[in-house]
Amino acid sequence: MKLAVVGGGSTYTPELIDGFARLRDTLPISELVLIDPAAERLELIGGLARRIFAKQGHPGLITTTSDLDAGVADADAVLLQLRIGGQAARLQDETWPLECGCVGQETTGAGGLAKALRTVPVVLDIAERVRRSNPDAWIIDFTNPVGIVTRALLQAGHKAVGLCNVAIGFQRRFAAMLDLTPADIHLDHVGLNHLTWELGVRKGGPEGENLLPQLIARHGEAIAADLRLPRAVLDRLGAVPSYYLRYFYAHDEVVRELGTKPSRAAEVAAMEKELLGLYGDPALDEKPELLSKRGGAFYSEAAVDLAAALLGDGGSAVQVVNTLNNGTLPFLPDDAVIEVQARVDRSGPSPLAVPRLDPLYAGLISHVTAYEDLALDAALRGGRERVFKALLAHPLVGQFDLAEGLTDRLLAHNKEHLAWA
Known part of the structure; x- marks a missing residue:
């Protein structure tokens, strides 16, 4: 089995390598190719990757290359973990929205x-080159914003599944x-993606006893502290929101905080x-140990489980993935990309049934899906007006003057990455 990692020069990569080494019986990789244009950085990480495999007795071959086409040739699966513009672009994403009184964050x-405007065209180019080389390869996308990027891939007809580590983090x-x-x-x-709730925590499987009420009763303070939300949010929802919901549930508080402390991008760059x-x-x-502070906890376990299900011997597994809605949430179009539990096998993911959602959740999901429609259109076709409409539609923006100011700043800070700007 051959896997290729595009963006293999990421500092995340040793986390992925460690998982591949530990879980080699689940995912028996014979060859792993790390692909990245940053040759010097890539060799550092490639060297460490080989030492990790050697220490843990993994027999697989690890190679590195800056040649995308050569790297993905004959791969059974291609993992995407890109950051177009690097930490410098992330720093901008976290900074200029604050000038308008809006959250500065790299995925919402x-x-x-x-980030979507910079990323979607690059990912689609990579996917097309993978398809030309090996049309049967699965593309596993870990590149943010995962929902929009995965939708772009699926809309273009690629064999793609999106992956995020939020659910596996909650599970652990x-x-x-x-x-x-x-x-x-x-x-x-x-x-x-990045707009999810845990509406149940079941013991043993999808039909098992729901332990969420006792989890909140016994551990609500600790969970709320992790989310940096009041305990009352959990009690009144009777659910556990993703920590990304804090940008919606405590927007003004977050903006005040972000304006008074170093950006996450600056911290990550130093790390x-x-x-x-x-x-x-x-x-x-x-x-x-420092890598645990970088983010991406349990990414390797999630990636191994997903790749093993997609490339396995006919079995299946239930896992949280980003995939086409296809009627799962009846209030969304079929081609929306949702993040839910799905049964995954060699044919891809099939979402499990979801009970009717309370309007409290369905309304925000619908709103953000509408924004994602417009964001993908702007990423594919460009144009200031499309960018403006996507921002106006976003529930964290939603005001004409704010959308105008944000559009001007977005374009000014991203000209080098947008061919049409």
């Missing part, structure tokens, strides 16, 4: 739109709180510099 709001956290194994926990996870220094140590043969 105006910053999220900027809740299992520890309930003194159960992660395999014992099934989440009623519903929504869009990446330190990580790359560690990766260059020829004695290092495991992922360093």
Whole structure:
């Protein structure tokens, strides 16, 4: 089995390598190709990857290349983990929206739109080159904004599934709180990428006992502290929102905070510099502890589980993925991309049935889906007016003057990445 990782020079990659090494019986990789245009950085990470495999006794071959076409040739699956513009672009995404009194964040709001505009054309070009080389390869997208990027891929006819680590993070956290194994926990996870709620925490499977009420009763304070939301939010919803919902439920508070502390992008950039220094140590043969602060916890486990189901021997697994709605949420169009539990096998994901959603959730999901429609149109066709309409439609913007000001700033800060600007 051959896997290729586009964006293999990411400082995330050793987390992925560690998972591949530990879970080799689940996903028996014979060849892994790390692909990245940053050759010097790629060699640092490739060297560490080989040492991790060697230490854990993994027999697979790890190669590195800056040649995309050569790297993806004959791959059974291609993982995408890109950041167009790097941390410098992320810093801009987190900064200029604050000038208009809006959340500065790289995956939602105006910053999220900027990232989508930069990313979608590049990802579609990569996917087309994969298809020319190997039309049977699965594309697993971990590149944010995952929902919009996955929808672009599926709309273009690619064999693609989107992946996020929010659900697996909740699964691991809740299992520890309930003194159960992660395999014992099934989440009623519903929504869009970075706009989800855990409406149930079931023991043993989709039809199992719902442990969510006792989880909130016993551990609500700890969960709320992790989410940086009041405990009352959990009690009144009777559900656990994704931590990204804080941008919606406490928008003004978040904006005030962001204006008074260093950006996450600046923190990550400093952390990446330190990580790359560690990766260059020829004695290092495991992922360093510092990597746990970088983000992406449990990404490797989620990626292994998904790839194993897509490429396996005919079995299936239930996993949270980003995939086509196709009637799962009846208030959304079939071609919307939702993030829900799905049964995954070699034919792809099939979402599990979702009970009728309370309008409290369905309304916000519908609103953000409408924004994503407009955001994808702007990413595919360009134009200031399309950018403006996407921003006006976003529930974190929604005002004419704000949308105008944000549009001007978005275009000014992203000209080098937008061919049409």
